Amino acid sequence: MKRILYSLTLFFLQAPILWAETGAVTKIDVFPPIPYDQATVYINLGFLWAGIIGLVILLRLKLKELERTQKMDREESAKDAPLLE
Amino acid sequence: MNWFDERYDLSDLKALAKKKYVPVHRHDIWYYTGGVTLFLFIVQFVTGMVLAFYYVPYFEQAHKSIIEIVTKLNMGWFYRSLHHWGAQFAIGFLFIHLFGTLLLKSYRKPREFLWFSGFILLGIAIFFGLSGYFLLWDERAFAAVRVATGGAAALPVLGETIKAFLRGGIDVTGETLIRFYAFHVCVLPMATLALFGVHLFLVQYHGMSVPVSEQGKNLRQVPFFPNVLYKDLIFWLIVLGVVVTFATLLPPEIGNKADPLAPPPENVKPEWYFLFLFQTLKLFPGDILGLNGEVIAVVLVALAILFFFLIPFFDRRSQQDQRSPVFTVIGIAYLLYFVIMTIVGYFS
Numbered sequence: 001m002k003r004i005l006y007s008l009t010l011f012f013l014q015a016p017i018l019w020a021e022t023g024a025v026t027k028i029d030v031f032p033p034i035p036y037d038q039a040t041v042y043i044n045l046g047f048l049w050a051g052i053i054g055l056v057i058l059l060r061l062k063l064k065e066l067e068r069t070q071k072m073d074r075e076e077s078a079k080d081a082p083l084l085e
Numbered sequence: 086m087n088w089f090d091e092r093y094d095l096s097d098l099k100a101l102a103k104k105k106y107v108p109v110h111r112h113d114i115w116y117y118t119g120g121v122t123l124f125l126f127i128v129q130f131v132t133g134m135v136l137a138f139y140y141v142p143y144f145e146q147a148h149k150s151i152i153e154i155v156t157k158l159n160m161g162w163f164y165r166s167l168h169h170w171g172a173q174f175a176i177g178f179l180f181i182h183l184f185g186t187l188l189l190k191s192y193r194k195p196r197e198f199l200w201f202s203g204f205i206l207l208g209i210a211i212f213f214g215l216s217g218y219f220l221l222w223d224e225r226a227f228a229a230v231r232v233a234t235g236g237a238a239a240l241p242v243l244g245e246t247i248k249a250f251l252r253g254g255i256d257v258t259g260e261t262l263i264r265f266y267a268f269h270v271c272v273l274p275m276a277t278l279a280l281f282g283v284h285l286f287l288v289q290y291h292g293m294s295v296p297v298s299e300q301g302k303n304l305r306q307v308p309f310f311p312n313v314l315y316k317d318l319i320f321w322l323i324v325l326g327v328v329v330t331f332a333t334l335l336p337p338e339i340g341n342k343a344d345p346l347a348p349p350p351e352n353v354k355p356e357w358y359f360l361f362l363f364q365t366l367k368l369f370p371g372d373i374l375g376l377n378g379e380v381i382a383v384v385l386v387a388l389a390i391l392f393f394f395l396i397p398f399f400d401r402r403s404q405q406d407q408r409s410p411v412f413t414v415i416g417i418a419y420l421l422y423f424v425i426m427t428i429v430g431y432f433s
Contacts, residue, residue, distance in 0.1 A: 030155050030162055030336040041163075045333050052326045056319050063315045070307075 105289070106306040107313045110299040115185040116313075117320045119288075122182055124321045125175035126277065128328065129213075132168040133270070140220065142266035144259030147222040148342040155339065166332035172214055174328050176358050179207050180423075187416040191294035192396060193403040199291065202284040204394050209277055214356055216269040222262060223340030228349035230265075231257045233359070236366070239383035258345060297408050360430030361423050362386060393419060 032038055107116065139158060141150040154161040183203065186192060192200035219230045234257065238248040253260035295304065307313060355363050369382040392399070402409035 028152055028156065028339045030166070030338060032162070041333060045330065048329060049326055052322045055322055059315050059319050059322075063312065066312060066315070067307075070312075 102310050103308065105292075105309040107293050107309050108295050108299075108304040108306055110295065110302070110304055112189055112296050112299065115182075115189060116293060117317060118178055118182040118185055120317045121320050121324050122175060122178040123281070123285075124324065125171055125178060125328070126281070128171045128325070129168065129175060130274065132164050132171060133274075135164045136168055137270055142220070142263055144222060144262050144343075147220065147262060148339075151221060151339060155336075162336055163332060166336040167328065168217075169337045170328050170331040170335070172217060173357070174324065174331075176207075176210050176214055178324075179210050180358070183207055184416065184420050187396070187419070188413060189294070189296045190400065190403040190409065190412070191296075193294075193297075193400065193406070194397075196287070196291050196294055197397040199284065199287045200397050201394070202280050202287065206277065206280050206284065209273055209280065211358055213269065213273050213277075214358060216265040216273065218356055219262065219265045220269060221339065222343050224343050224347065224350050225340050225353055227257060227343035227345070228353045229355045229359075230261065231349070232353075232363075233355065234261075236362075236379075236383060239377070239380045240387060241380070241384065244383075256345070297403070297406055300406060354430065357427060357431065361426035364426040364430040364433070 032041060107113070136154065139150060139154050139161070141147055151165070155165055156162070158164075186200065186203065215230065215233055218226045220226075234248050234251045237251065238244045240247065249255070251261070251264070252258070253264040354360065365386055366379065366382050369378040371378045373381055396412065396415075397404070400409050400412045403412065
């Protein structure tokens with residue numbers, strides 16, 4: 001009897017824990033959990049943005065220069081165009 | 086002359102590229118939305134290939150393999166997050182590109198097939214999203230696919246066949262996972278490549294569409310190579326930065342493994358691009374004049390999408406290069422409905 005009572009007590013103690021475990025959402029780390037790794041990721045993100053901003057500035061400058069030469073070509077060709085009388 | 090030039094004469098192609106000009110006007114920003122979408126699809130192909138090396142498309146291992154990709158693989162969390170956010174942005178830009186095309190009436194003669202190919206590409210992208218979401222094999226994805234494939238059954242005549250074809254059986258099971266994996270990594274990418282090819286060829290063939298309001302003006306033309314290409318690159322770089330930032334700061338969570346026998350989790354919602362449909366279906370009561378409300382809702386939504394798809398044929402004024410304010414209002418109504426229902430669905 002003592003053994004049965006002991007088993008039942010243990011069962012009722014364990015049952016809510018097992019029940020809670022089945023319904024609980026297990027949190028899985030989807031980002032490096034170690035602070036050192038996290039810092040590396042954030043620093044690399046900063047480098048990426050620095051690279052992107054640098055490239056965008058370069059492309060803008062290149063584009064402006066292209067547009068300037070194209071405008072000059074247009075004006076030049078318009079000036080050389082034969083006049084129809 | 087180098088080794089390649091000795092074997093292949095590409096002078097015709099180079100001459101063709103030099104001939105490509107793009108008009109400059111106040112709406113030309115919309116031209117870049119298509120390029121950004123293409124770039125995001127390239128990101129999806131690359132990140133998808135990396136993930137495919139490690140993903141196991143079998144129901145007992147699928148969820149575990151994703152956990153391993155995220156937790157054990159070097160930079161695995163980043164590739165998965167980039168694939169997730171790349172998909173969100175790709176579909177977002179596809180919608181922007183679609184509504185831009187709609188409101189500028191770029192579908193008008195002779196560009197009807199450009200509209201159709203783009204519209205089908207949007208459908209494919211949405212199916213890409215649904216199939217990719219299911220590969221997670223978590224309880225939310227499982228419930229969402231059960232609802233989505235169940236909704237297809239409400240279509241008259243072919244509904245049950247479509248449902249069975251998508252599920253690979255009566256219910257959503259491990260067979261559905263294999264089927265969705267095949268769609269996601271084989272069928273849909275092949276269809277996308279083919280349609281992208283057609284779409285890009287038609288863009289080159291017809292040239293850039295000029296809105297009706299800008300026609301007749303003496304528009305300045307700029308060469309595609311290199312002017313427009315440089316601007317495209319600027320947009321691509323900025324979008325890449327934004328997607329990487331989202332992928333880094335907001336990596337998607339992994340839910341509990343799906344249990345086909347368990348009840349669906351509470352307040353389960355589909356991905357954001359299905360929210361307007363989800364919310365529309367909720368508006369209809371279960372029974373309307375003795376008919377099944379869900380069937381009526383699905384048929385009405387299908388008809389609205391069909392009208393949207395065939396809009397180049399209905400908009401007669403645009404076909405004659407005239408302004409068509411009625412179709413602008415219809416376009417704005419579609420856009421507002423989509424935005425409002427998505428917001429309502431998100432917060433409900």
